[in-house]
Amino acid sequence: MEVSIGKPRRRGRAAGTPDMARIGKALASRGLDTRFWISSGTVGVLGDSGTFSVDDQQAVYPVPGGVLIDVRLEPCEQYVTARYHGVSAGRFGHILVPVFQGDEVLVLVPDGDLRHPAITALLLGSNIGAPISADWGNDPTPRVLFDLNVPLEIRAPGVTITSAGLMLNGRMVTPGEDTI
Numbered sequence: 623m624e625v626s627i628g629k630p631r632r633r634g635r636a637a638g639t640p641d642m643a644r645i646g647k648a649l650a651s652r653g654l655d656t657r658f659w660i661s662s663g664t665v666g667v668l669g670d671s672g673t674f675s676v677d678d679q680q681a682v683y684p685v686p687g688g689v690l691i692d693v694r695l696e697p698c699e700q701y702v703t704a705r706y707h708g709v710s711a712g713r714f715g716h717i718l719v720p721v722f723q724g725d726e727v728l729v730l731v732p733d734g735d736l737r738h739p740a741i742t743a744l745l746l747g748s749n750i751g752a753p754i755s756a757d758w759g760n761d762p763t764p765r766v767l768f769d770l771n772v773p774l775e776i777r778a779p780g781v782t783i784t785s786a787g788l789m790l791n792g793r794m795v796t797p798g799e800d801t802i
Contacts, residue, residue: 658730658731658732658733659730659731659732659734660728660729660730660731661695661696661698661728661729661731662695662696662726662727662728662729662745663693663694663695663696663702663704663726663727663728663729663741664676664693664694664696664724664725664726664727665681665682665691665692665693665721665722665723665724665725665726665727666681666692666693666694666723666724667680667681667692667723668692668694668701674694674699674701675723676723676724677723680692681693681723682706682721682722682723688705688706688707689705689706689707689718689721690703690704690705690706691703691704691706691721691727691741693727693729693739693741695729700736702729702731702736702739703739704727704729704739704740704741705738705739705740705741706721706727706740706741707740715778719744720772721741721744725744725745726744726745727741727743727744727745728741728742728743728744728745729741729742730742
């Protein structure tokens with residue numbers, strides 16, 4: 623089967639914009655939704671009275687294998703429970719950042735199936751208690767900044783830090799030094 627996508631290419635001119643409706647129709651088959659939905663959402667709870675609340679602490683709950691979070695998708699006001707795995711390294715671990723009532727999140731809905739949503743990010747500025755440091759500035763010095771207002775906990779069978787310029791609590795730690 624031959625499928626023509628978008629406008630035909632003309633000699634000496636760039637191709638036109640692809641016709642996404644025709645692409646979707648060409649890829650579609652029974653039971654297959656080729657769309658991948660993305661939505662912002664607000665963490666909170668839909669109460670028995672039908673009102674949405676960001677004051678209740680029951681929207682975030684750990685379960686074996688992850689964390690589930692109740693979210694109201696915006697702007698459609700659809701309520702879902704989404705999986706959250708933080709920044710994942712697959713079977714090797716996760717970096718989990720606390721998620722609170724009222725936080726804004728980015729939710730992926732694979733195949734448009736609201737039974738399997740996943741939170742992929744906490745949106746910047748959603749937690750006013752943790753703003754980006756004014757001194758970060760995205761300057762040309764490459765660095766990763768952990769600017770936290772909560773304790774940092776590292777769980778691992780071993781930790782190795784190799785750095786020619788390691789500074790802890792304002793004190794330079796020389797390579798090979800055993801104490802921190």
